[in-house]
Structures are given as structure tokens and as C-alpha cells.
Amino acid sequence: MVKTTLKIDGMMCSMCEAHLNDVIRKVVPEAKKVTSSHRKGESSFLSEEPPDEQAIKKAIEQTGYTCLSVSSVPFEKRGLFHWK
Numbered sequence: 001m002v003k004t005t006l007k008i009d010g011m012m013c014s015m016c017e018a019h020l021n022d023v024i025r026k027v028v029p030e031a032k033k034v035t036s037s038h039r040k041g042e043s044s045f046l047s048e049e050p051p052d053e054q055a056i057k058k059a060i061e062q063t064g065y066t067c068l069s070v071s072s073v074p075f076e077k078r079g080l081f082h083w084k
Helices: 014-027 053-062
Strands: 002-009 032-037 042-047 066-074
Touching (some): 002 053, 014 042
Antiparallel strands (some): 002 066, 032 042
């Protein structure tokens, strides 16, 4: 699994968060646990493979937001109390 975090400029409210979550799900259909935070200015999701960064940036910018950066790191699910 890969955790991808997007730094996004232009989110102002929870409706913006929902809108971006929908865009991410459309561009990356296999995305899981899609979340956005207008307070932090970021969105994140899990996927099996790293996503196409250019496709995500293009889709986000077409909706009126600015994608400042995309970073993907390996993600390992942990146990109930964060034990492996």
C-alpha cells in the first residue's frame, strides 16, 4: 500500500473537502480512505500503486484549486495498538 498526500491551496470549507474527495475518487478509482482537511490544506488517500501525479494535479486544477505538491510513501497497516 501507498499513502499519498496532496498539499492543496484554495480549500475554504467542508464542501471544498467533499468536492476534492470526489475528484480524487474519480481520478484514482482504487483510492481508499480518502480524506481532506481545509484547515491543514491537504488531502490524503491509500492505494495499491503510486498514482499518476500529473493526472491528479490536472483534475484538481480544473476544479479551481491549486495542487502545490504530491508525495507518496509506503504505508504499512498496523495492529490494534500500533504493534506489528
